[in-house]
Amino acid sequence: MSGLPRVSKLRDAWDRFWFAPASPTNLGFCRLLFYGGALIFTWWDFSALAEVGGVFWKPIWWIRLLGLAQPSHGILQASQEIFRLALAASCVGIFTRVATAAAFFLGTYLLSLQYCFGGSNHAKVIVVWALASLALSRCGDALSVDRWLRARRGAHAPEASGEYRWPIRVVWVAMACAFFGAGVSKLRHAGAGWVTSDTLAAYLVRANYPIVRDSDMPMLDWGLWLARHRWLCRALAAGSVTLETLFPLALFHRRLRPILVVGAFFMQLGITAVLGANFDVFMWTYLFWVPWDRVAGWFRRVGPRGLVPAGSAAFR
Amino acid sequence: MRGRRLAPVLILAGVAVLWVGVEIAAPAAIRNLHAGRGPVALQRRLEGRERHSAEHYVTVWLGRARPAAAVLTVAALLAAALTIPAARRSFHEAVHRATGGDSVPQPEPPPRPRRIAVAGLAVLFAGGSLVELAIDPPYRGEHWPFSQYRMYSETPRRSPLVGLRPFGVTAEDPPREILLDGRYIRPFDGSRLAASWNRFVQEPDRERLLQAGLADCLRRYELRRAGGAFEGPPLQAVRLYRLTWDVDDRASTRDAPRRELICEVRASNAPTPSR
Numbered sequence: 007m008s009g010l011p012r013v014s015k016l017r018d019a020w021d022r023f024w025f026a027p028a029s030p031t032n033l034g035f036c037r038l039l040f041y042g043g044a045l046i047f048t049w050w051d052f053s054a055l056a057e058v059g060g061v062f063w064k065p066i067w068w069i070r071l072l073g074l075a076q077p078s079h080g081i082l083q084a085s086q087e088i089f090r091l092a093l094a095a096s097c098v099g100i101f102t103r104v105a106t107a108a109a110f111f112l113g114t115y116l117l118s119l120q121y122c123f124g125g126s127n128h129a130k131v132i133v134v135w136a137l138a139s140l141a142l143s144r145c146g147d148a149l150s151v152d153r154w155l156r157a158r159r160g161a162h163a164p165e166a167s168g169e170y171r172w173p174i175r176v177v178w179v180a181m182a183c184a185f186f187g188a189g190v191s192k193l194r195h196a197g198a199g200w201v202t203s204d205t206l207a208a209y210l211v212r213a214n215y216p217i218v219r220d221s222d223m224p225m226l227d228w229g230l231w232l233a234r235h236r237w238l239c240r241a242l243a244a245g246s247v248t249l250e251t252l253f254p255l256a257l258f259h260r261r262l263r264p265i266l267v268v269g270a271f272f273m274q275l276g277i278t279a280v281l282g283a284n285f286d287v288f289m290w291t292y293l294f295w296v297p298w299d300r301v302a303g304w305f306r307r308v309g310p311r312g313l314v315p316a317g318s319a320a321f322r
Numbered sequence: 323m324r325g326r327r328l329a330p331v332l333i334l335a336g337v338a339v340l341w342v343g344v345e346i347a348a349p350a351a352i353r354n355l356h357a358g359r360g361p362v363a364l365q366r367r368l369e370g371r372e373r374h375s376a377e378h379y380v381t382v383w384l385g386r387a388r389p390a391a392a393v394l395t396v397a398a399l400l401a402a403a404l405t406i407p408a409a410r411r412s413f414h415e416a417v418h419r420a421t422g423g424d425s426v427p428q429p430e431p432p433p434r435p436r437r438i439a440v441a442g443l444a445v446l447f448a449g450g451s452l453v454e455l456a457i458d459p460p461y462r463g464e465h466w467p468f469s470q471y472r473m474y475s476e477t478p479r480r481s482p483l484v485g486l487r488p489f490g491v492t493a494e495d496p497p498r499e500i501l502l503d504g505r506y507i508r509p510f511d512g513s514r515l516a517a518s519w520n521r522f523v524q525e526p527d528r529e530r531l532l533q534a535g536l537a538d539c540l541r542r543y544e545l546r547r548a549g550g551a552f553e554g555p556p557l558q559a560v561r562l563y564r565l566t567w568d569v570d571d572r573a574s575t576r577d578a579p580r581r582e583l584i585c586e587v588r589a590s591n592a593p594t595p596s597r
Contacts, residue, residue, distance in 0.1 A: 012410060024440055025432050054509035057545070059538030061531060062510075062518050066466050118466060124514035125462030125521075128469035135447055135467070142439055168432050172440045179444060183451040184471050190455055191475035194389075199477060208478045214573035215483055227573075234571055283473070 025168025033170040034149030035298035041097035047287040052116045053082040065122045099150020110141040132288050135180040143173035177294040182254040189250030206243040207233040213281045229280035267295045330402040337398045344387045349380045390456040481569035486519035493558040505552050506543050536560045536587040559588040
């Protein structure tokens with residue numbers, strides 16, 4: 007019988023993690039910034055994929071499972087226009103529920119099509135999970151046109167609720183899985199050798215050869231300098247693997263959270279600078295770690311009056 | 323009480339059965355299927371049976387199944403350990419502390435459908451990621467949008483570097499060879515196209531695939547050029563080269579790779595791109 011209270015405790019811990027009350031403003035800021043960034047980072051002519059010869063078509067697993075063929079130019083053109091509209095509507099929060107759902111379904115489809123030519127890539131996986139999480143959420147309850155319209159009709163501003171915490175936590179878990187996977191993959195494939203050998207130095211030198219990424223050369227050639235300092239490379243490699251493997255602690259440990267999150271952000275920035283990998287939209291999702299309601303509160307206290315409409319019913 | 327004692331025994335028995343299945347039963351079944359015995363539907367799963375031995379498939383199976391079984395074993399042992407009251411108490415306390423304990427405001431109970439949706443999303447994502455990590459599919463072969471994020475995870479060969487690259491031969495006098503980089507071959511970038519060439523050269527009908535791929539690059543180059551997407555000379559042919567760089571620490575050889583012609587398609591007799 008003693009098992010039941012413990013199950014109840016575990017359930018409470020689960021509920022606290024996902025559903026502890028949070029301000030709708032925080033999620034509203036995340037929605038506004040995320041969809042704005044997604045609109046920029048996914049601004050790509052998907053319709054061009056219709057022109058590629060069928061010899062390159064190698065559908066990913068779920069496209070193959072659903073029996074979907076290479077789409078026509080018309081379908082892709084229409085899909086991308088609706089996708090962009092949905093992202094813009096989600097950003098400003100108008101018809102938010104419909105817009106976020108459309109953004110999720112069309113975004114997943116269009117992004118996945120890129121990987122049906124030449125193999126998959128994980129750079130934009132995080133977007134899909136963020137889109138899914140926001141599509142299921144009440145992210146339009148603050149800082150949105152929908153909220154403004156509801157306020158005009160006399161509706162009260164929403165109170166803090168668990169509904170405004172879990173969508174952000176889903177993105178946190180997605181990022182934690184990404185970093186943990188990256189750390190474990192390195193240890194699995196190269197073992198301690200990833201740190202103790204010259205693996206990172208070799209990657210740094212390779213990145214300066216146009217072997218793979220002629221479109222994504224490193225921003226700087228500092229990698230060549232780093233590669234000549236083997237102990238520095240090994241220290242950076244050790245730091246990277248440690249950071250990646252321990253990143254899930256950021257979900258639970260409040261003191262470690264800023265260290266791990268800021269550390270991971272600068273690590274990815276460094277990778278982009280010297281290795282050339284493009285993490286644009288992944289890095290944009292770090293915005294989910296920022297407590298925007300507290301930032302707004304800080305601006306209200308120290309910033310010029312009127313910068314943030316304090317307590318405004320329409321924009322809560 | 324009896325059920326509580328029975329649980330760890332059943333869990334450990336389950337783990338034993340799992341490993342027998344992974345190490346003995348499944349390899350035996352694979353060997354049988356390879357030899358043409360067993361359900362035809364399963365035999366069809368062994369693509370390229372005529373090219374690979376049974377041991378190849380057993381190796382692939384073990385490479386994927388062992389990590390997955392290891393993950394399941396750890397989870398099962400953890401579950402077995404949690405049947406011990408003292409261990410369970412310590413675990414609950416640790417989880418309670420880790421998630422903020424009593425310092426976080428008590429949650430409002432969200433509606434049940436919402437809680438199920440959130441739990442479903444979390445389990446789907448975390449479960450999918452863990453499975454991906456366990457089976458560890460090849461790079462660029464992930465079950466998107468799940469991934470084990472294995473970029474930069476392997477120990478790379480320092481030198482030489484080898485890559486396949488398409489070049490256009492201009493219809494000028496004298497003709498020049500220009501690298502067909504991103505702006506000429508959109509919507510591909512260099513790395514995505516390189517992955518396709520690497521796949522083609524491993525296929526049995528590589529010549530047909532390479533020719534069809536190069537013909538498609540040539541067709542799209544001319545289409546985009548005619549549409550004003552870039553200013554470039556017309557092409558009389560497209561060639562695929564294997565480039566080999568002897569690497570040095572200062573990347574001084576990056577513009578001087580050795581080149582070996584793999585395939586060529588001329589505009590005058592380009593095949594129709596097809597699957």
